[in-house]
Amino acid sequence: MSALSPISRAACIGGGVIGGGWIARFLLAGIDVKVFDPHPEAERIVAEVLANAERAYGLLTGAPLPKRGRLTFCASLAEAVAGAEWVQESVPERLDLKRRVLAEIDAAAPAGALIGSSTSGLKPSELQAGLAHPGRLFVAHPYNPVYLLPLVEIVGGVETAPETIERAKTVLDAIGMKGVVIAREIEAFVGDRLLEALWREALWLIKDDICDVETLDDVIRYSFGLRWAQMGLFQTYRIAGGEAGMRHFLAQFGPCLQWPWTKLTDVVDLDEALVEKIGAQSDAQAGGLSIRELERIRDENLVGIVQALKASRGGEGWGAGQLLREFEQRLWAQAGAPPVAVDRAAPLELLETRVSPAWLDYNGHMTEFRYLHVFGDTTDALLRLIGVDLAYVEGGHSYYTVETHLRHLDEAKLGEALMCTTQILGTDEKRLHVFHRLFAGPERREVATGEHMLLHVDSKAGRACPAPASILAKLNVLAAAHAGLPRPAEAGRAVGAKARAAAAE
Structure with a gap:
């Protein structure tokens, strides 16, 4: 099981x-x-x-x-x-x-x-x-x-x-x-009842040449489709009622149900001519994209929406995003500490992920704050490795990042594989000093570095405190393994300092 x-x-x-x-x-x-x-x-x-x-x-x-x-x-x-x-x-x-x-x-x-x-x-x-x-x-x-x-x-x-x-x-x-x-x-x-009503009306709109299939889809995906994705029907209409809420909405728009707006009880005849009309318009709308290509585009869009919903309410999540967040928490809890081999000759390889559609900026590349996101996830993987997992955090203690310096060296693109390494530069009973390198693509080109200082804290008291011996023992094993590694030339740099390549010229 x-x-x-x-x-x-x-x-x-x-x-x-x-x-x-x-x-x-x-x-x-x-x-x-x-x-x-x-x-x-x-x-x-x-x-x-x-x-x-x-x-x-x-x-x-x-x-x-x-x-x-x-x-x-x-x-x-x-x-x-x-x-x-x-x-x-x-x-x-x-x-x-x-x-x-x-x-x-x-x-x-x-x-x-x-x-x-x-x-x-x-x-x-x-x-x-x-x-x-x-x-x-x-x-x-x-x-x-x-x-x-x-x-x-x-x-x-x-x-x-x-x-x-x-x-x-x-x-x-x-x-x-x-x-x-x-x-x-x-x-x-319930779901197909609602969809059937919308589908029946849509077929009439196409048959009567009110619009074509692409226009109809645009009306849905650029308006109420976005609202429905995160709030459904009744909650959306409650907001439409303003401060007076749902009762005002029903009073204002309820009478419209008596008007002859729709043909929901008049079923369109899907004869050969209408089937061909819809089929031809749908072919044109697809623009030559295969079913598998359309599926992948759909999946990317859905992932972006769900990821955005996961970040809603200050990170608590909303709707399907909250469900994903809770599911991920169970996944993290089940995974426990990652099985990482400590290699005295190299930094730890702690994180592998991919560039999500939700991570892109207007240039089509991974946006700046997502680099910090990935470095944060890498730090979390290190913390789980030494025993600072969800249970430890729920117990009232954790490590908080108090200082960060990032360097952006190259662009990461949609879907590219990312791998992040971690080198421990120093540690004591309260502090943890780490240096991350982020690599992208099959050639593992270096796209960013991140240097971070963390403090062990009593989260309930809101102040730094010594980490327990059980945590320090695991941390010291890693620190000792990294003691012989060369210190990164970029460590300790200030904003504006010359890069290695420029300094070497």
């Missing part, structure tokens, strides 16, 4: 867009996944989705993910579900097909396995019909891409056991997802 998740083995039946996303989400949480999909190219499709997911996670978080789960493709459904603790069904949206597949799963899966269906709209009670163990079946309806978007609608049927819902929520929370329980089962649940 992964230390991160209460389960260690999952089975995914179906490896398409949604099934592939589930596979990636489980694997990147350290869960072994067995897959059954009769499609002749299932392995290729899943591999491509997983590659995009790993790329996105590298941009999304610098927290240490667990070791990736083991992926196994199976020749039969029964082989895939054997030993599984969670089985996720993601076959095409046909009631007869889903019932047949779920019946096979129910007959072959271990007695304690949870069985989730990715259905977008079928009632779980309809899916439970004829199952020998209907109490463990529920709808687990995710959103694409499953590996990035955290929401899962959990819907129980008439025979779903309450403990099934609770177990499902626990697992989803552990793998960084937000399981929301829908109180009563209805077709299409």
Whole structure:
């Protein structure tokens, strides 16, 4: 069992867009996944989705993910579900097909396995019909891409056991997802009901030549789409009501619902001409970009939004960003001290990460304050190495940075791999003096240096204090190993001092 998740083995039946996303989400949480999909190219499709997911996670978080789960493709459904603790069904949206597949799963899966269906709209009670163990079946309806978007609608049927819902929520929370329980089962649940209403109106706007598909998408992504991404519908409208709040908004705009603005009850005829019209406009909008390229652009945008939400409220996070922050805290706690070999001939290699889309400035390069961000993460890795972890900080003590000097030597670009080294220049019972070097790209070109002085503090008292012997003992081992290293020529420099290259001329 992964230390991160209460389960260690999952089975995914179906490896398409949604099934592939589930596979990636489980694997990147350290869960072994067995897959059954009769499609002749299932392995290729899943591999491509997983590659995009790993790329996105590298941009999304610098927290240490667990070791990736083991992926196994199976020749039969029964082989895939054997030993599984969670089985996720993601076959095409046909009631007869889903019932047949779920019946096979129910007959072959271990007695304690949870069985989730990715259905977008079928009632779980309809899916439970004829199952020998209907109490463990529920709808687990995710959103694409499953590996990035955290929401899962959990819907129980008439025979779903309450403990099934609770177990499902626990697992989803552990793998960084937000399981929301829908109180009563209805077709299409909540999310797709809302999307269907918007989709129906959008089709009419295209058919009636009010706009083309690109204009319609622009209206969404440049306005209320941004609001919905972080606040939803009702909270957005509450703010629109001003100081008087939601009641004023409803009083002011409620009567509009009686006006003949929309065609929500008049379904457009998706005849061949309209399908071709929309298809041609969509082709033009894509501008030649492949589906995989569009997926990567989507992933970068989502990562940037979630990262921005994580930094909201002074670093406490908001919405999906707060969820990511809490997930990362569990990842850091699980990882503990990094396994770093102390090499007396070289500085410590403490951090590897990548340049996130959220880190770019208007020039398309990593912006200045993100260099300090990376050096701060490197310092945190050093502190965890000597025992100053989350538990230690929560106990009321830590090291605070009191002085910093950065040198920017080169540009770091989107997606580039970063590696940071640390040399300990000096230490005593209260102080820690370190020197970081940041390298980018496969050639490991040096892009920045950072020199930092830290003080050990009693955070509750707000003053410096000696570090305990247990911390100093680990720190002194590292300091002794670095005592023989040459002191960096850049150490102790003031702003404006000549660089090494200039000084050598």
